[in-house]
């Protein structure tokens with residue numbers, strides 16, 4: 193996710209901006225830049241690490257005590273010098289940094305181009321600089337307001353103009369923004385840790401608010417222009433904790449980011465009626481209609497996401513779909529033909545096995561689609577079609593929010609294919625769209641119930657073995673819950689379809705053995721209850737994930753992790769969250785290094 197910095201005060205802005213951007217490095221980025229004003233606006237930017245930007249600044253320095261800075265995580269356009277922020281209007285008098293996505297940037301670009309605009313980058317952000325300049329009539333705040341009214345999406349933007357020195361104007365529409373209050377100097381940042389060593393007093397900007405930053409402080413208003421009276425908060429966390437947004441670990445922070453990740457991944461891609469817009473998917477309706485089979489290939493957590501996709505494609509599209517481990521597929525001499533679409537899923541886009549399987553399928557004539565979180569990754573370069581998941585950089589080795597975004601990607605893809613193939617009833621598409629748009633709120637609700645996951649973790653923390661069971665989509669979630677638990681808590685765990693238990697593993701269920709059962713699939717509910725009873729009869733301890741309205745489960749389970757009622761097809765998105773929290777809290781109670789578990793690496797680039 194991009195990082196934003198701003199400074200107004202008596203000191204040289206350049207070093208303060210660079211220092212702040214360094215402290216935001218943990219968010220991940222692929223280019224960086226600053227703009228500093230001293231009568232004219234000077235912009236310096238570079239692809240790659242901040243050190244590249246510093247090299248440029250050492251030979252071509254900037255002076256001035258007002259400035260804005262940015263670290264970019266590419267979404268629209270590759271990570272290049274030109275696409276790095278800040279972006280200016282053609283006169284160079286207005287400069288913008290931006291975090292998030294302008295959903296209607298294509299139509300804005302076309303409109304501005306028809307008025308003579310020439311573009312220096314491929315980004316959606318440059319549109320904002322042009323718009324502010326066009327809308328300016330002597331009042332920067334009014335120009336920014338009009339720009340916001342024209343720009344749809346979830347974002348934060350920061351604007352400066354040489355016409356109104358001594359001032360920075362910023363807006364928050366979902367993407368985070370904070371103001372740090374110093375002694376006759378004021379800081380702006382997308383996260384508290386960037387400036388925590390300068391001040392501990394912060395104003396948190398809320399959604400749909402605008403802030404005018406000067407050296408005397410900050411004036412907050414709603415986008416509509418109503419004044420906002422907000423007291424600063426005093427931060428007492430240490431810098432390390434602040435980097436994690438106040439959470440003890442990146443994993444917990446990333447679990448809690450999931451509602452926002454769903455919002456970002458959906459942004460601009462899904463209409464209320466279920467129509468889907470995918471900017472980097474190049475295939476046309478004729479191709480979509482001709483697909484005879486979908487292969488999904490991936491490893492680990494991404495493979496578990498693929499299991500959900502397989503089920504969605506089968507159930508929603510009635511389209512044959514198979515998910516294969518990439519390390520198996522690459523040596524399986526696969527039979528793939530031209531009418532088969534291969535979808536390779538990889539957070540990093542660099543997993544060696546996934547790359548090899550994807551390449552093989554592509555060489556054998558299959559069209560290749562990448563679902564990946566990293567713009568410009570190797571997988572995205574191989575692919576004919578790309579779905580970027582927009583989860584933002586995932587720091588914790590155990591994947592949570594990237595998995596979540598992979599699920600959302602596959603629902604959108606199913607709707608896109610369904611529209612072309614005419615296999616999804618409009619009502620079904622509409623219900624799915626509504627359910628997806630409501631999902632961030634549902635996830636917030638699940639996250640508010642973290643206490644139940646903590647109680648379940650207390651019950652599991654001393655276990656030697658934990659079993660996870662479920663049927664259909666619930667089985668796919670059971671696999672992911674089990675993997676999360678073993679990788680960070682080091683507790684042995686296995687997942688299996690609920691119907692499989694009695695074919696062998698039941699021999700291991702004795703007094704007190706925890707069995708986690710996922711109970712969201714109503715069509716097989718009674719069947720799963722039979723497996724629960726088999727466990728209970730042997731003294732096993734049941735931890736269930738179930739809907740709020742499920743009253744039956746209380747008769748069987750020792751602990752129930754509740755999720756709000758929803759369409760069974762979408763339930764995996766919510767049901768995985770209590771299991772991520774369970775794994776996290778077991779690992780915490782056992783005192784493990786949660787973000788860097790033993791023997792594991794974030795990106796497995798070797799075979």
Ligand code: F6R
Pocket residue numbers: 491492493494495537538539540541542543546589590591592679794795796
């Ligand atoms: C588990 C985890 C791994 C990865 C797997 C694939 O939490 O993160 O199982 O999912 O190594 O990685 P990507 O998605 O980068 O291909």
